[in-house]
Amino acid sequence: MSRAGWTLVVSLLAGLIAIVLGPLAGSVSIDAWAEASKWLSDPRSEWGPDTAIFELRVSRVLLAFLAGGGLACAGAVLQTLLRNGLATPYTLGVASAGSFGAFLVLAFPAAWFASMLGATLTALICALGSLGLVLALARRSQRVDGLLLAGVTLNFLFGAGVMLVRYLADPLRLAAMERWILGSVEALHPSEAGALLPWIALPVIGLVAMSRDLDQLAFDEELASARGVSVRRIRGLGLLAAGVLTAATVARVGPIGFVGLLVPHAIRAGTGLRHRALIPACFFAGGSLLVVADLAARSLSIGGRNSELPVGILTALIGGPCFLFLLLRKSNA
Amino acid sequence: MALVGCALRAGYGGFAVLDGVDFRLEPGQLLCLLGPNGAGKSTLARALCGLLPPAALSAADLATQPSSVEVDGDRLTRLSPRARAQRIGFLPQEIEPSFSFRVSEAVELGARVVASQTPHTAAVSAALQAVDAEHLSARRLDELSGGERRRVLLASVLAQQPKYLVLDEPTAMLDLEHQVQLFEVLRARCDAGMGVVVVTHDLNLAAQWADELVLLHRGQIAAQGTPQRVFVRETLSSVFGSRFQLLETPEGRPVLVPR
Numbered sequence: 001m002s003r004a005g006w007t008l009v010v011s012l013l014a015g016l017i018a019i020v021l022g023p024l025a026g027s028v029s030i031d032a033w034a035e036a037s038k039w040l041s042d043p044r045s046e047w048g049p050d051t052a053i054f055e056l057r058v059s060r061v062l063l064a065f066l067a068g069g070g071l072a073c074a075g076a077v078l079q080t081l082l083r084n085g086l087a088t089p090y091t092l093g094v095a096s097a098g099s100f101g102a103f104l105v106l107a108f109p110a111a112w113f114a115s116m117l118g119a120t121l122t123a124l125i126c127a128l129g130s131l132g133l134v135l136a137l138a139r140r141s142q143r144v145d146g147l148l149l150a151g152v153t154l155n156f157l158f159g160a161g162v163m164l165v166r167y168l169a170d171p172l173r174l175a176a177m178e179r180w181i182l183g184s185v186e187a188l189h190p191s192e193a194g195a196l197l198p199w200i201a202l203p204v205i206g207l208v209a210m211s212r213d214l215d216q217l218a219f220d221e222e223l224a225s226a227r228g229v230s231v232r233r234i235r236g237l238g239l240l241a242a243g244v245l246t247a248a249t250v251a252r253v254g255p256i257g258f259v260g261l262l263v264p265h266a267i268r269a270g271t272g273l274r275h276r277a278l279i280p281a282c283f284f285a286g287g288s289l290l291v292v293a294d295l296a297a298r299s300l301s302i303g304g305r306n307s308e309l310p311v312g313i314l315t316a317l318i319g320g321p322c323f324l325f326l327l328l329r330k331s332n333a
Numbered sequence: 334m335a336l337v338g339c340a341l342r343a344g345y346g347g348f349a350v351l352d353g354v355d356f357r358l359e360p361g362q363l364l365c366l367l368g369p370n371g372a373g374k375s376t377l378a379r380a381l382c383g384l385l386p387p388a389a390l391s392a393a394d395l396a397t398q399p400s401s402v403e404v405d406g407d408r409l410t411r412l413s414p415r416a417r418a419q420r421i422g423f424l425p426q427e428i429e430p431s432f433s434f435r436v437s438e439a440v441e442l443g444a445r446v447v448a449s450q451t452p453h454t455a456a457v458s459a460a461l462q463a464v465d466a467e468h469l470s471a472r473r474l475d476e477l478s479g480g481e482r483r484r485v486l487l488a489s490v491l492a493q494q495p496k497y498l499v500l501d502e503p504t505a506m507l508d509l510e511h512q513v514q515l516f517e518v519l520r521a522r523c524d525a526g527m528g529v530v531v532v533t534h535d536l537n538l539a540a541q542w543a544d545e546l547v548l549l550h551r552g553q554i555a556a557q558g559t560p561q562r563v564f565v566r567e568t569l570s571s572v573f574g575s576r577f578q579l580l581e582t583p584e585g586r587p588v589l590v591p592r
Binding site for chain 1: 382384413414415416417418419421422423424425428429430431432434435438439442443445446493
């Protein structure tokens, strides 16, 4: 089997292992295997408190997996389409825009719009709007790093927007949202991951379907066009997919950085540039990485007590230096 | 059976570079496009591949004299982009890969235009062999010298196995040996029935190898025909100025020496 094939198989296995073993570990010690079989076979009325804990873990693992997979795929396709290895939902400000949109709806819920769907749609509008804006700004600036500078600018703007919403919103409601604001994959029921599933699965399947065209586009735009790729269409669809993945994820789990930056870089070393292997491998690897990161975050013990750290804090702490490392490597090259 | 451009008007952002150019390339023919900087060579090359929409000074111009490209009797605009790519291969002057591609990956991208499944590595290595670059197969494109890179890119477009091939300055950055080798490869393809257009600044290479020359000047054809017909002192000096000497090789091909 080729190197790309092996990378795909290994990331698929990593994904399966993360989903199966993820719920077995956590800060509270329970007899996980027994609770797992009880959760799978017994009716809810016969569950003990430990079964409920197990279900919380399953929900959390599934949500983390989808969010991590979605963010990694969004990062991979943005890097290809924008021809920049540092382009990710976070560095371009797309995730901040989505967070702002979702936060706006969640903090000031109008009765007719107070749902995760409402938050996702608002996040989507903001994310796609900011993507359009960042592309327009980058085109006008004519600089190599114009794209990233435009992203930094949008990050500031939407960061200010988030602070404004925080200032104006009801403090009680904010307290309830604190963990979302910090980026957390907490979930109460597996259906929460189920609700996110179509928003992740459809764009990922779409990206795999257009993987041949993405390969050509990654090589050279003019050559791709001469080789029969409808460059505008593929760019448009790819950016839409990245926007949907980012918006749906941040609306549900808040800001979680770094997955969309590092996973595509690591996976590309194994799969090469074939998107047919790259996109699914990024999905499985991104998913398992966030499951593991969340497991680490919720099991960490800080100052002798269990931290239950929102995973967004951990990924931001690790992601910052990694971004800097890639940036320096890029400017040396 | 030919690649034909009729009254071609093409340009960028409403500005027409080509002003009603008629062009014809037969299968088996090696044609070189010549002309000074800004004459419209690359624009003509792109237009022949359907990469530029027709541009005109006014809509009336387009209506009275429609600009069109036909490949073997089919209007390019009526073909699907993929069908077009299977008939006409194009190699731009320079390409900008967004990531570090391996040589084999780059060539395979060309082979994929023909094959519906993952193509055999045979097509890739045959194309690399044709340009004397098989030993580079495992290297990365950004580690190669300018000349090696050009040869790999040529292999990539050869792997596409098109009926007509349009190359924009393929000899730039090639040493003498590889320039000759490139034309040998192209000549062999022409003998096998491919039609090849080469945009080049190297008048002498063109005069040695081409069946037909098209000399462009300010978006129009200044001269057209065999090297002997185009390499006429008056014609060349009206386009390039007069600081050259026109000689002849023992085989009867013209040679231009700057002075």
